[in-house]
Amino acid sequence: MGTNKEEREDKIIDVKGMKVGFLAYSYGTNKKVPEEYLKYVSLYKDPETKEFTKEYQDKIKSEVTSLREKVDVLVVLMHWGIEFTHKENAEQQELANFLNSLGVDIIVGSHSHSIEPIKWVGDAHKTLVFYSLGNFTSADDDVSRAGEDFDNAYQVGLMAKLNIKKLDKGIDITDIKTEPIINYYDKDMRNFELVPYSLYNENYEKNHYRYPYNFTKEFIKNMYESVISEEYR
Numbered sequence: 001m002g003t004n005k006e007e008r009e010d011k012i013i014d015v016k017g018m019k020v021g022f023l024a025y026s027y028g029t030n031k032k033v034p035e036e037y038l039k040y041v042s043l044y045k046d047p048e049t050k051e052f053t054k055e056y057q058d059k060i061k062s063e064v065t066s067l068r069e070k071v072d073v074l075v076v077l078m079h080w081g082i083e084f085t086h087k088e089n090a091e092q093q094e095l096a097n098f099l100n101s102l103g104v105d106i107i108v109g110s111h112s113h114s115i116e117p118i119k120w121v122g123d124a125h126k127t128l129v130f131y132s133l134g135n136f137t138s139a140d141d142d143v144s145r146a147g148e149d150f151d152n153a154y155q156v157g158l159m160a161k162l163n164i165k166k167l168d169k170g171i172d173i174t175d176i177k178t179e180p181i182i183n184y185y186d187k188d189m190r191n192f193e194l195v196p197y198s199l200y201n202e203n204y205e206k207n208h209y210r211y212p213y214n215f216t217k218e219f220i221k222n223m224y225e226s227v228i229s230e231e232y233r
Contacts, residue, residue: 010067018166021071023063026079027111044080044095052091057098064102072166075106081116081132084150086227088116088131100127105171108133113146114153115224118160118176118232128173133158137194138183141209152215153223155183155208159196160232176232180224185209197224 011022025044033041044060045052068074076099081092088096088109096107100122107129109116116131134157143151159179165172180197186207195204197220205217224233 010070012067012071015073018073018164018171019071020073020075021067022075022077023067024077024079025060044078052094060098061102064099064104068103073106073164073171074104075108076104078107078109079111080109081112083111083113084146084153085112086114086116086153086223092131093121096121096127096129096131100125105173106130113138113143114150115156115158115180115227117227118178118229125170126173128162128176130158130160133160135183136181139185139189139192141185141189148213152210152213152219155210155215156220156223157181157183158228178228178232180220182208182220197221 013020013022023042025042027045028043028047028050029041033047038047043056045056064074064076078092078095080095082089092109096119099107103125104127107127109130109132112132113135114132115134119129119131121127121129135154136157138154140154143154146154157180159181161175161177162173163175165174182195182197182200182204184193184195184200184204185191187209189209193204197217200217200220205211208215
């Protein structure tokens with residue numbers, strides 16, 4: 001959720017002397033928003049036509065440009081893409097390139113409920129794009145529209161760490177590494193925990209609610225290695 005330009009408060013935090021600014025946008029909402037409240041919702045496309053129109057491009061450009069001038073690092077959180085897929089689609093690529101052209105440094109995506117690739121976009125200015133970090137937390141034992149593989153993928157998110165160095169002009173992003181994090185809950189759907197893959201031992205694996213449905217360490221490892229490039233693992 002957000003507000004219009006006149007009412008919005010910039011989201012800026014200080015990290016070791018660097019000003020990091022945040023913006024967020026969504027493809028839509030679960031329920032239709034009355035016209036009078038649309039200004040409070042940070043959409044990136046028209047809720048009726050579902051198109052990334054010039055009106056929305058100009059709105060995002062204005063907000064990004066305004067915040068860009070105030071921060072060292074600009075992060076945009078995107079609720080985009082298609083559920084239950086491990087690959088970004090054409091719209092995500094278009095939006096990533098658009099945000100790159102405005103000077104965004106990092107894009108962090110969600111909505112697919114499954115991890116998606118990490119890529120750099122841009123030439124003169126580089127933008128690091130996490131197309132989707134998957135689910136950080138969930139409590140769904142079964143998602144009927146997903147199928148077994150994505151029911152299992154639903155239980156896995158991605159933790160990322162990186163180094164950012166402030167330069168005379170711009171920043172330098174290095175040492176990008178990730179690790180899967182597993183939404184654990186036992187056979188009675190109790191004892192919920194978030195467990196990094198490195199700590200996900202046999203006890204966790206075999207007592208997970210979805211273990212009988214092929215949710216194994218091998219499944220997690222194979223999915224992770226097939227989606228995330230080796231340089232980021």
